[in-house]
Amino acid sequence: MLPFILKRLGLALLVAFTVSFISFSLLFLSGDPASALAGETASGEDVEAIRVLYGFDRPMLVQYGEWLFQAVQGNFGESYYFKLPVSTLIADRLTVTMTLGLCGITFALLTAVPLGVAAAVRPNSIVDRVALFISVAGQAMPSFWFALILIVVFAIQLGWLPPSGASTWRHFVMPTIVLGYYAMPAIMRLTRAGMLEVLNSDYIRTARAKGAGEGRVMFKHALRNAIIPVVSLAAVQMGFMLGGSIVVESVFALHGAGYLAWESIARNDLPTVQALILIFSMFYIIFTFLADVLNAWLDPRMRSS
Amino acid sequence: MTQETEKPLLSVRGLALDIPLASGMLHAVRGIDFDLHRGETLCIVGESGSGKSLTSLAIMGLLDKNIRRSAERMDFNGIELTKASNRQMRTLRGDRIAMIFQEPMTSLNPAYTIGDQLIEALRLHRKVSHQVARARAIELLEKVGITAAESRLSQYPHQLSGGLRQRVVIAMALMCEPELIIADEPTTALDVTIQAQILSLLVELTREMNVAMILITHDLGVVARVADKVGVMYAGELVETGPASDVFGQPMHPYTRGLLRCIPQPGKTERGKPLGTIPGIVPSLVGEVSGCAFRTRCLHATDTCREAIPERGEAPHEFLCIYPDGALNAEGELA
Ligand SMILES: Nc1ncnc2c1ncn2[C@@H]1O[C@H](COP(=O)(O)OP(=O)(O)OP(=O)(O)O)[C@@H](O)[C@H]1O
Numbered sequence: 209m210l211p212f213i214l215k216r217l218g219l220a221l222l223v224a225f226t227v228s229f230i231s232f233s234l235l236f237l238s239g240d241p242a243s244a245l246a247g248e249t250a251s252g253e254d255v256e257a258i259r260v261l262y263g264f265d266r267p268m269l270v271q272y273g274e275w276l277f278q279a280v281q282g283n284f285g286e287s288y289y290f291k292l293p294v295s296t297l298i299a300d301r302l303t304v305t306m307t308l309g310l311c312g313i314t315f316a317l318l319t320a321v322p323l324g325v326a327a328a329v330r331p332n333s334i335v336d337r338v339a340l341f342i343s344v345a346g347q348a349m350p351s352f353w354f355a356l357i358l359i360v361v362f363a364i365q366l367g368w369l370p371p372s373g374a375s376t377w378r379h380f381v382m383p384t385i386v387l388g389y390y391a392m393p394a395i396m397r398l399t400r401a402g403m404l405e406v407l408n409s410d411y412i413r414t415a416r417a418k419g420a421g422e423g424r425v426m427f428k429h430a431l432r433n434a435i436i437p438v439v440s441l442a443a444v445q446m447g448f449m450l451g452g453s454i455v456v457e458s459v460f461a462l463h464g465a466g467y468l469a470w471e472s473i474a475r476n477d478l479p480t481v482q483a484l485i486l487i488f489s490m491f492y493i494i495f496t497f498l499a500d501v502l503n504a505w506l507d508p509r510m511r512s513s
Numbered sequence: 514m515t516q517e518t519e520k521p522l523l524s525v526r527g528l529a530l531d532i533p534l535a536s537g538m539l540h541a542v543r544g545i546d547f548d549l550h551r552g553e554t555l556c557i558v559g560e561s562g563s564g565k566s567l568t569s570l571a572i573m574g575l576l577d578k579n580i581r582r583s584a585e586r587m588d589f590n591g592i593e594l595t596k597a598s599n600r601q602m603r604t605l606r607g608d609r610i611a612m613i614f615q616e617p618m619t620s621l622n623p624a625y626t627i628g629d630q631l632i633e634a635l636r637l638h639r640k641v642s643h644q645v646a647r648a649r650a651i652e653l654l655e656k657v658g659i660t661a662a663e664s665r666l667s668q669y670p671h672q673l674s675g676g677l678r679q680r681v682v683i684a685m686a687l688m689c690e691p692e693l694i695i696a697d698e699p700t701t702a703l704d705v706t707i708q709a710q711i712l713s714l715l716v717e718l719t720r721e722m723n724v725a726m727i728l729i730t731h732d733l734g735v736v737a738r739v740a741d742k743v744g745v746m747y748a749g750e751l752v753e754t755g756p757a758s759d760v761f762g763q764p765m766h767p768y769t770r771g772l773l774r775c776i777p778q779p780g781k782t783e784r785g786k787p788l789g790t791i792p793g794i795v796p797s798l799v800g801e802v803s804g805c806a807f808r809t810r811c812l813h814a815t816d817t818c819r820e821a822i823p824e825r826g827e828a829p830h831e832f833l834c835i836y837p838d839g840a841l842n843a844e845g846e847l848a
């Protein structure tokens with residue numbers, strides 16, 4: 209197991225370096241950063257002054273090294289728009305997004321996996337149909353619309369939950385449900401399909417022939433094998449939730465990192481965009497790495513590959 | 514070895530299995546009877562689709578939910594299997610009746626070590642510590658001829674060859690010292706060179722431990738070597754059952770004779786002469802089935818064969834055919 213982890217870790221680092229270089233280059237892909245920074249009305253001298261001030265005149269690799277050295281210490285430069293350190297700007301927002309993402313994926317897994325298992329145990333039963341209905345509805349319903357319905361019912365009519373903001377855990381209930389429900393259908397269907405396949409396999413029959421009870425057959429022998437693709441999917445979805453929860457964040461006025469990224473792109477606030485892309489990608493890499501390790505633990509055959 | 518007067522370990526009467534299909538009811542197994550005594554080996558032979566696997570799964574209580582089972586009697590050591598609850602069946606399975614399946618490559622769980630799976634087999638039925646179960650697992654792995662047994666415990670199925678896996682499966686079946694082992698073509702999926710080894714091992718161990726065995730196989734050579742009793746299955750029926758020496762020495766059913774003609778016999782089969790095959794195909798068992806199912810392929814069939822076939826012969830050698838007295842003489846060379 210350890211050699212596998214080290215190998216995957218090495219691979220993850222390699223990807224991380226590549227991604228960091230790409231996000232660094234973004235600054236230059238979008239044109240001359242110095243003139244962008246100086247503004248359209250600035251004179252040529254001003255642009256040159258800014259170029260020297262920000263160090264854009266140095267060779268690119270030197271700049272990358274410097275930028276990376278700073279970035280790993282959590283120093284991402286100053287936001288063009290807010291004139292604040294990007295790290296301060298991101299810190300709070302990232303906490304909100306991380307909380308939301310973790311709650312969302314947990315909610316999705318806790319509902320989708322049991323439902324998927326139940327649906328697979330009795331295909332075409334009532335449970336299976338209800339599960340199918342829930343998943344189709346989840347896929348058909350736009351997130352913002354579902355969010356608005358929840359707000360109308362639980363915040364406005366019943367008054368149980370606050371409609372917007374991020375100050376207490378209660379603020380996170382509805383966003384978690386909306387975000388989690390978005391991820392749920394795919395997880396559920398993958399669990400169901402995986403369980404159906406595994407339950408038909410010879411080793412499940414062997415387990416039954418040994419005298420194992422249904423619970424043990426389902427959870428010890430079947431689920432462990434069926435859940436493997438679900439782990440990879442959940443990792444991808446978790447990464448997606450961090451960067452892609454803009455809709456949910458804006459409907460509930462949660463102002464997380466996803467929302468900040470969207471705003472910063474609109475404002476041409478390159479250092480912020482760059483930092484966010486780097487951070488999102490790093491999380492993506494971390495989740496994928498964790499998923500690989502978890503899968504290798506679940507399925508010993510993966511350890512050797 | 515065994516006295517026929519002794520109460521059989523397993524006594525099956527009138528076992529029938531029906532499977533509802535879109536095209537109608539498939540009568541996959543149609544009223545089979547047999548007795549098996551302690552320590553005996555019953556070999557069931559018959560071509561593909563004749564219902565051998567279904568019969569064994571029916572005894573184990575492991576049939577798919579859509580299959581309907583009925584039987585006058587399925588008595589295992591005083592326990593009526595047709596009336597046993599799921600819980601009762603679960604306590605029997607793996608403990609007193611064990612099963613070995615055809616596919617060693619896929620019949621072990623890829624996610625758990627050999628040790629985990631062997632230990633589980635014992636601890637599902639016996640309140641023993643992990644250490645005790647582990648020791649038993651090592652003992653059995655050694656018994657089935659696996660070297661460095663202790664280090665194998667921490668290996669996963671994918672790290673073992675097919676032959677080794679089937680040895681593990683055999684060890685697993687023996688963990689609780691069952692009274693009956695059902696082995697459904699345990700060597701078919703293996704290399705020819707390994708088949709004989711595994712089979713001898715299985716037979717040796719069941720003899721040594723006085724375990725009764727139902728061995729399902731296509732290989733009549735194997736049957737001749739290991740069977741105490743033979744059951745010949747055709748289209749969902751046991752068309753002939755009896756002590757191996759009787760069935761081989763004096764086959765009564767035309768299908769049995771046909772089968773025996775299919776295997777080359779040293780001395781008897783001339784070189785260069787093609788092996789016998791049974792022409793024709795198995796009839797569909799969907800819908801009403803009446804009379805002898807073999808009549809469409811039988812050289813001796815007459816109009817009477819369309820009617821219900823009475824059981825004939827004297828226990829223990831019984832068969833389902835109305836004709837053999839005459840046929841036997843007509844085919845003197847086979848008798
Ligand atoms: N779950 C099932 N659903 C529908 N039909 C089935 C099912 N299981 C078995 N059958 C049918 O029942 C018949 C008997 O099957 P069985 O598996 O017992 O044959 P077999 O004698 O073991 O053959 P083989 O030598 O190929 O293993 C076959 O025609 C098969 O197609």
Ligand SMILES: [Mg+2]
Nearest residue numbers: 565566567697
């Ligand atoms: Mg079979």
